[in-house]
Amino acid sequence: MTVRTKTKREKLAEREEAIVSAARKMFHERGMQAAKMADIAAAAGVAEGTLYLYFKNKEALFAAVVTRHWEDLTEGASRVVAEVDTPRDQLAALAQFTLRRILDDWKLFELSFVLHYGSGDTSDATDKRAYVRIFDGIIERGIDRGDFSPEAPVRLLRDLFFGTMEYAVRSMLRSGKQDDEPAALAMLLKATDGVLMPTAEPQKADLADRLEAAVARLEAMSNR
Amino acid sequence: MTVRTKTKREKLAEREEAIVSAARKMFHERGMQAAKMADIAAAAGVAEGTLYLYFKNKEALFAAVVTRHWEDLTEGASRVVAEVDTPRDQLAALAQFTLRRILDDWKLFELSFVLHYGSGDTSDATDKRAYVRIFDGIIERGIDRGDFSPEAPVRLLRDLFFGTMEYAVRSMLRSGKQDDEPAALAMLLKATDGVLMPTAEPQKADLADRLEAAVARLEAMSNR
Amino acid sequence: MTVRTKTKREKLAEREEAIVSAARKMFHERGMQAAKMADIAAAAGVAEGTLYLYFKNKEALFAAVVTRHWEDLTEGASRVVAEVDTPRDQLAALAQFTLRRILDDWKLFELSFVLHYGSGDTSDATDKRAYVRIFDGIIERGIDRGDFSPEAPVRLLRDLFFGTMEYAVRSMLRSGKQDDEPAALAMLLKATDGVLMPTAEPQKADLADRLEAAVARLEAMSNR
Amino acid sequence: MTVRTKTKREKLAEREEAIVSAARKMFHERGMQAAKMADIAAAAGVAEGTLYLYFKNKEALFAAVVTRHWEDLTEGASRVVAEVDTPRDQLAALAQFTLRRILDDWKLFELSFVLHYGSGDTSDATDKRAYVRIFDGIIERGIDRGDFSPEAPVRLLRDLFFGTMEYAVRSMLRSGKQDDEPAALAMLLKATDGVLMPTAEPQKADLADRLEAAVARLEAMSNR
DNA sequence: GATGAATGAGAATTCATTCAT
DNA sequence: CATGAATGAATTCTCATTCAT
Numbered sequence: 020m021t022v023r024t025k026t027k028r029e030k031l032a033e034r035e036e037a038i039v040s041a042a043r044k045m046f047h048e049r050g051m052q053a054a055k056m057a058d059i060a061a062a063a064g065v066a067e068g069t070l071y072l073y074f075k076n077k078e079a080l081f082a083a084v085v086t087r088h089w090e091d092l093t094e095g096a097s098r099v100v101a102e103v104d105t106p107r108d109q110l111a112a113l114a115q116f117t118l119r120r121i122l123d124d125w126k127l128f129e130l131s132f133v134l135h136y137g138s139g140d141t142s143d144a145t146d147k148r149a150y151v152r153i154f155d156g157i158i159e160r161g162i163d164r165g166d167f168s169p170e171a172p173v174r175l176l177r178d179l180f181f182g183t184m185e186y187a188v189r190s191m192l193r194s195g196k197q198d199d200e201p202a203a204l205a206m207l208l209k210a211t212d213g214v215l216m217p218t219a220e221p222q223k224a225d226l227a228d229r230l231e232a233a234v235a236r237l238e239a240m241s242n243r
Numbered sequence: 244m245t246v247r248t249k250t251k252r253e254k255l256a257e258r259e260e261a262i263v264s265a266a267r268k269m270f271h272e273r274g275m276q277a278a279k280m281a282d283i284a285a286a287a288g289v290a291e292g293t294l295y296l297y298f299k300n301k302e303a304l305f306a307a308v309v310t311r312h313w314e315d316l317t318e319g320a321s322r323v324v325a326e327v328d329t330p331r332d333q334l335a336a337l338a339q340f341t342l343r344r345i346l347d348d349w350k351l352f353e354l355s356f357v358l359h360y361g362s363g364d365t366s367d368a369t370d371k372r373a374y375v376r377i378f379d380g381i382i383e384r385g386i387d388r389g390d391f392s393p394e395a396p397v398r399l400l401r402d403l404f405f406g407t408m409e410y411a412v413r414s415m416l417r418s419g420k421q422d423d424e425p426a427a428l429a430m431l432l433k434a435t436d437g438v439l440m441p442t443a444e445p446q447k448a449d450l451a452d453r454l455e456a457a458v459a460r461l462e463a464m465s466n467r
Numbered sequence: 468m469t470v471r472t473k474t475k476r477e478k479l480a481e482r483e484e485a486i487v488s489a490a491r492k493m494f495h496e497r498g499m500q501a502a503k504m505a506d507i508a509a510a511a512g513v514a515e516g517t518l519y520l521y522f523k524n525k526e527a528l529f530a531a532v533v534t535r536h537w538e539d540l541t542e543g544a545s546r547v548v549a550e551v552d553t554p555r556d557q558l559a560a561l562a563q564f565t566l567r568r569i570l571d572d573w574k575l576f577e578l579s580f581v582l583h584y585g586s587g588d589t590s591d592a593t594d595k596r597a598y599v600r601i602f603d604g605i606i607e608r609g610i611d612r613g614d615f616s617p618e619a620p621v622r623l624l625r626d627l628f629f630g631t632m633e634y635a636v637r638s639m640l641r642s643g644k645q646d647d648e649p650a651a652l653a654m655l656l657k658a659t660d661g662v663l664m665p666t667a668e669p670q671k672a673d674l675a676d677r678l679e680a681a682v683a684r685l686e687a688m689s690n691r
Numbered sequence: 692m693t694v695r696t697k698t699k700r701e702k703l704a705e706r707e708e709a710i711v712s713a714a715r716k717m718f719h720e721r722g723m724q725a726a727k728m729a730d731i732a733a734a735a736g737v738a739e740g741t742l743y744l745y746f747k748n749k750e751a752l753f754a755a756v757v758t759r760h761w762e763d764l765t766e767g768a769s770r771v772v773a774e775v776d777t778p779r780d781q782l783a784a785l786a787q788f789t790l791r792r793i794l795d796d797w798k799l800f801e802l803s804f805v806l807h808y809g810s811g812d813t814s815d816a817t818d819k820r821a822y823v824r825i826f827d828g829i830i831e832r833g834i835d836r837g838d839f840s841p842e843a844p845v846r847l848l849r850d851l852f853f854g855t856m857e858y859a860v861r862s863m864l865r866s867g868k869q870d871d872e873p874a875a876l877a878m879l880l881k882a883t884d885g886v887l888m889p890t891a892e893p894q895k896a897d898l899a900d901r902l903e904a905a906v907a908r909l910e911a912m913s914n915r
Numbered sequence: 916g917a918t919g920a921a922t923g924a925g926a927a928t929t930c931a932t933t934c935a936t
Numbered sequence: 937c938a939t940g941a942a943t944g945a946a947t948t949c950t951c952a953t954t955c956a957t
Contacts, residue, residue: 031937056931057940066939068933077931175423175430178411179403186406187399199399206399206438213437214430251957255920280948290922295949475936479941504927514943519928577804623859623871623878627851630858635850647847654847654886661885662878682905689912703916728952729919738918740954749952 035073038063043084047126051081085131089146092120096153106161110211113154114184114204121188122197128185151177158215167215176214183207259297262287267308271350275305309355313370316344320377330385334435337378338408338428345412346421352409375401382439391439400438407431483521486511491532495574499529533579537594540568544601554609558659561602562632562652569636570645576633599625606663615663624662631655707745710735715756719798723753757803761818764792768825778833782883785826786856786876793860794869800857823849830887839887848886855879 041063045054056077060067074080099116100109121128131146154177161167187203265287269278280301284291298304323340324333345352355370378401385391411427489511493502504525508515522528547564548557569576579594602625609615635651713735717726728749732739746752771788772781793800803818826849833839859875 068939172426172430175427178414178427179407179434182406182410183403186409187402190402202396203399206396210403210434210437213434292922516943620874620878623875626859626862627855627882630854631851634854634857638850650844651847651850654844658851658882658885662882679905682908685912686908740918
């Protein structure tokens with residue numbers, strides 16, 4: 020009984036997966052407008068009506084595609100980021116990963132864009148949030164560790180980070196030159212450094228502070 | 244005769260202007276998809292068929308809206324940039340102008356985006372080119388004057404410059420906080436500085452890194 | 468289960484029948500150009516979209532009307548022809564049947580004509596083929612039996628047979644005189660006889676000609 | 692003054708000629724439906740509005756094309772028929788001429804057909820009348836001369852004559868075989884002979900009559 | 916008479932969504 | 937739950953015709 024229930028649930032999940040997958044594929048092949056519900060149903064191996072058993076309407080279906088896309092992205096980014104140590108390197112890893120993925124799946128980014136176009140909803144934000152959180156986490160950790168300036172405007176940095184990459188991809192796709200990828204990454208990191216790193220003057224003060232603090236702790240230790 | 248001809252031409256131009264204007268308005272109010280040709284015709288005070296006398300089809304009409312938008316932008320930016328002297332200040336002025344305009348006319352930017360979505364044309368690039376040229380000009384002049392590093396990767400900087408602003412606007416619109424505008428500009432310029440300015444500090448930063456590493460070890464020691 | 472399937476299929480068939488029937492009717496009433504899809508749908512008691520479930524487009528729908536028309540014709544002709552024995556009588560029967568049907572359904576013949584006008588397809592030929600085959604069969608049998616001359620040019624005779632009738636109908640409809648029907652049939656058969664039958668008499672006529680000519684010469688001589 | 696008036700009239704006539712000519716050409720190239728008034732105007736070198744100064748509407752314009760077509764045909768046929776003597780030969784000449792012209796200008800025949808399709812007018816008849824009159828004249832003369840049977844059903848013969856040829860052309864165009872032309876003509880004439888010529892029984896009576904008459908004349912001669 | 920810009924009725928077709936089975 | 941036949945609203949674009957100049 021338990022098994023059958025489980026099987027049932029799995030079947031449901033599988034079907035949903037098949038539908039989202041088919042929708043993603045049809046979208047890739049034809050674009051959202053041209054991706055017909057009938058085609059998606061056919062590709063998913065279900066009847067047209069079944070689509071509406073799982074998703075309220077076409078928009079909801081494509082929203083699911085987008086959501087899954089962001090989930091994939093988040094998962095991938097997490098893995099990549101976890102593989103390196105310093106926040107700086109993590110930023111670099113995240114940038115590389117993100118740029119590559121935007122390039123590969125540009126259409127999906129567009130979809131996420133087009134989808135919310137006109138319909139003033141904010142689900143887009145929700146989809147992205149987890150992904151962006153990874154970025155935020157790196158910055159925060161960097162600040163905590165003292166790698167980054169505590170004054171770093173995290174929110175604005177996100178704009179710099181993701182905005183630059185999205186635009187760069189558009190430029191690359193437009194011009195057909197994808198060889199700029201490493202250069203673009205280098206520049207992006209240089210730019211973030213410009214914002215994140217303590218600038219000359221403050222840096223010295225910071226450095227002195229920390230050195231003093233460390234010494235103070237050593238003193239405390241030796242006093243124990 | 245000359246007068247009459249002139250009048251005729253003017254009428255044509257006025258009508259085209261009225262149509263583009265109406266299209267822009269309808270688009271703003273309803274979005275491209277929901278902006279019906281019939282509504283635009285009504286708003287422009289012409290018959291539906293007349294629309295097709297001036298523009299081949301809906302897409303062409305909206306392309307005209309976008310083109311005019313970029314022309315407006317280019318003109319405004321030129322003026323703003325001409326008012327200040329140093330490339331650095333010009334960059335700041337351009338940034339401020341651009342950010343403000345993207346915020347005001349965000350829908351038009353989206354339109355320019357969505358419009359070319361699917362239809363593989365490159366007119367978008369053409370529309371934007373003149374505008375982007377202003378940016379390029381500033382950078383080039385800055386390099387000539389010695390204000391900016393000759394190694395400045397102009398093309399990539401464009402991605403940084405415009406990408407960051409577009410994304411920032413999206414963030415602002417999403418969060419509803421437009422008060423970040425000055426901060427966003429400041430950060431953007433700081434970031435561009437990081438890329439544009441002759442790099443002398445980095446060595447200092449390197450130094451700082453090494454010092455930091457040493458301190459970190461001391462900390463580790465003291466924490467033990 | 469079997470029953471339900473059968474019912475379903477029947478429903479489909481019924482609906483298609485209703486649509487074709489309505490199309491035929493609307494066409495008769497208004498002509499192809501003026502027969503609107505909306506009207507046909509209404510007449511068939513289905514939604515407009517349903518029309519496109521059964522037929523790709525308007526042309527396909529009317530092609531179906533034409534096809535069915537030829538099928539009806541073929542069936543009717545087969546029956547009529549089977550009722551008599553000699554090829555000569557069969558030809559007469561076929562002629563009578565055809566003439567009557569063209570008169571009754573002239574618009575349908577026109578449709579079949581107009582339909583293929585412009586669109587370079589050959590389905591028209593296919594539609595007609597079965598019908599024309601009946602004619603060919605009669606001629607062939609007649610030749611085999613020795614009723615008709617073995618040199619009979621079957622293909623050309625078809626032109627004579629069907630062409631004369633089509634044109635005769637146009638004449639009748641134009642002049643409003645349909646009473647010529649029997650006379651037209653009589654003439655047609657006489658004409659086919661002229662082509663089908665072995666010619667023997669003419670020589671006798673020649674004989675008279677020669678005698679007359681000779682007398683005429685004698686008269687001329689004696690009058691001199 | 693007279694000259695100027697004449698010139699004016701000629702201009703009018705020329706313009707009308709240019710329009711009809713352009714319409715005929717556009718029709719040939721694209722078919723009636725696809726031949727746009729704007730295109731015709733352009734081809735004729737006049738403004739669109741001007742078309743309506745000469746012809747009430749599109750249908751009237753194409754009716755004029757058809758009318759001119761029949762006039763051309765009539766003139767050509769008259770010439771060809773005048774070149775031979777006996778009614779029998781004239782018939783043959785007319786048939787040959789007609790068949791060739793239908794083949795060459797099949798589209799125009801179709802136009803004359805399609806044009807009147809739906810709009811229940813009879814101008815078609817008028818257009819054709821003069822042409823058909825040529826046929827009638829030949830038959831009548833043949834009857835007067837005693838070449839053809841006085842009982843010849845002229846009206847029905849027209850159906851045979853023209854119907855067979857129209858249908859034959861359709862067959863030829865459909866099958867792509869135009870080499871049947873002489874054979875088709877031969878058969879057509881044989882068929883008309885079958886109807887026009889005194890048939891077997893009457894012929895025998897006729898023969899007897901004529902023989903008696905000849906003998907009577909011989910008797911008269913010998914009595915002199 | 917000539918022009919040609921403006922008109923606007925008109926219609927085929929699509930396709931997301933529903934609901935009886 | 938699944939189906940897929942039926943729905944019908946919705947919209948672009950065309951082009952014959954008009955009429956102010």
